[in-house]
Amino acid sequence: MWDLSDEALFAGYAAGDDQAAAAFVRRLERKVYGLALAIVRDPADAHDVAQEAFVRAWRFAASFDERRGSVAAWLLGITRNVALDSVRGRGRRGDIVGDVPGEWPADVDDPSEVVGVRDDAAQVMAVMAGLPPEQRDALVAVTLLGLSTREVSERSAVPHGTVKTRVRLGLRKLRSEMEGQVRWP
Amino acid sequence: MAVMRCEQLRDMAPDVALGLLTGRERAAALAHLERCETCRTEVAALAGTADELLLAAPEATPPDGFAAGVLARLAAEEPVRDAPGAPAPIDGDRGARPSGRRRMVVAAVAAVVVLVVGGLAVALRSDGGAGTEVAATAVMRTGQGQVVGEATVSGDAPAAVEIDVPGWDAMVDRWGGASEAGYLLAVETSDGERTVKPAPGAGDDDGWSVTVDAPAGDVTTVSVLDDEGRVWCSGRFRAG
Numbered sequence: 001m002w003d004l005s006d007e008a009l010f011a012g013y014a015a016g017d018d019q020a021a022a023a024f025v026r027r028l029e030r031k032v033y034g035l036a037l038a039i040v041r042d043p044a045d046a047h048d049v050a051q052e053a054f055v056r057a058w059r060f061a062a063s064f065d066e067r068r069g070s071v072a073a074w075l076l077g078i079t080r081n082v083a084l085d086s087v088r089g090r091g092r093r094g095d096i097v098g099d100v101p102g103e104w105p106a107d108v109d110d111p112s113e114v115v116g117v118r119d120d121a122a123q124v125m126a127v128m129a130g131l132p133p134e135q136r137d138a139l140v141a142v143t144l145l146g147l148s149t150r151e152v153s154e155r156s157a158v159p160h161g162t163v164k165t166r167v168r169l170g171l172r173k174l175r176s177e178m179e180g181q182v183r184w185p
Numbered sequence: 186m187a188v189m190r191c192e193q194l195r196d197m198a199p200d201v202a203l204g205l206l207t208g209r210e211r212a213a214a215l216a217h218l219e220r221c222e223t224c225r226t227e228v229a230a231l232a233g234t235a236d237e238l239l240l241a242a243p244e245a246t247p248p249d250g251f252a253a254g255v256l257a258r259l260a261a262e263e264p265v266r267d268a269p270g271a272p273a274p275i276d277g278d279r280g281a282r283p284s285g286r287r288r289m290v291v292a293a294v295a296a297v298v299v300l301v302v303g304g305l306a307v308a309l310r311s312d313g314g315a316g317t318e319v320a321a322t323a324v325m326r327t328g329q330g331q332v333v334g335e336a337t338v339s340g341d342a343p344a345a346v347e348i349d350v351p352g353w354d355a356m357v358d359r360w361g362g363a364s365e366a367g368y369l370l371a372v373e374t375s376d377g378e379r380t381v382k383p384a385p386g387a388g389d390d391d392g393w394s395v396t397v398d399a400p401a402g403d404v405t406t407v408s409v410l411d412d413e414g415r416v417w418c419s420g421r422f423r424a425g
């Protein structure tokens with residue numbers, strides 16, 4: 001079971017196979033819960049958000065498209081949306097801004113128990129670590145916290161045009177670096 | 186606003202991919218993307234990169250019993266998946282496909298929509314039975330490539346197009362303001378015909394259906410538009 005890819009386990013999860021479902025959740029729960037916690041900042045809320053994300057992934061399994069990316073990234077996208085909804089619902093989004101970028105990306109040397117996502121994650125972390133810090137922070141504020149560039153500008157006292165440029169440069173650079181690491185057959 | 190050119194779109198492609206545009210800028214970008222496959226591919230690639238970025242999020246160990254809790258919640262949803270009124274099984278020669286997929290479509294939406302789907306299946310059956318088989322499915326995406334739902338097409342002139350957008354409320358939240366006048370569904374067929382009809386129910390239950398006077402196999406795309414003609418999401422049908 002542990003040798004299977006995330007995508008293979010996910011197929012079992014979606015089809016209602018108990019063993020695959022348990023393995024799928026255990027494999028990705030640290031990622032999902034970690035992201036939820038990074039956004040909502042409260043362990044009890046993060047627990048609810050993470051559970052909801054797994055349930056939604058099961059409900060919407062039919063809309064997962066393997067050609068667009070990994071199931072881990074897809075599940076984390078759902079997690080982020082659920083977490084942002086939860087934070088917005090409580091009108092607390094403003095409180096959490098500012099301290100997240102410092103711990104993002106997670107430490108590249110942190111040994112992970114997560115099988116399967118490990119390689120992808122290490123690659124993203126390495127590429128993220130190579131970005132100029134101001135580009136990385138702007139990108140994280142936008143992608144993780146769901147802020148608009150104007151909000152980032154107001155919070156960081158950096159001109160709006162500069163924030164926009166940083167986000168654009170950061171995402172383009174990330175993409176070209178990640179493509180550079182893809183091995184074509 | 187003048188028609189946006191490819192180079193202008195390329196400039197702001199990261200903004201589109203990250204969902205940062207609003208108002209007229211966003212409308213112009215989405216209008217361009219609806220017509221331009223090249224730019225759509227570019228934006229989808231950038232959106233994919235943005236998704237992968239989440240893999241670098243910090244990890245944390247959830248409380249004991251987390252996985253068991255998730256599995257218990259899935260088990261609690263089983264009655265929904267097996268609710269009466271769910272569409273009849275797709276015929277047996279597709280036995281290799283995971284049966285979970287069809288059940289998922291049913292479970293994907295609230296009970297209200299299950300009833301709508303069930304109603305459609307019943308209506309088609311009383312029409313002669315042959316129409317119940319889904320001829321093609323389409324993943325519904327926003328202009329930035331984000332997956333928000335699914336559409337199916339079945340039946341033979343008229344074809345019934347069923348659209349489920351579980352992420353509809355989140356889209357409206359994110360992009361601000363539902364269209365007061367309701368939404369439109371645009372269906373294109375392989376002969377280039379475009380049928381535009383008002384969407385019933387304005388997405389209250391995350392789902393719509395529309396019929397077009399063509400065989401299901403000829404239906405190529407479906408889009409959800411607002412009263413200003415902006416595309417909220419669209420999908421291209423693939424057989425099977």
Ligand SMILES: [Zn+2]
Binds near residue numbers: 190191217221223224
């Ligand atoms: Zn173009």
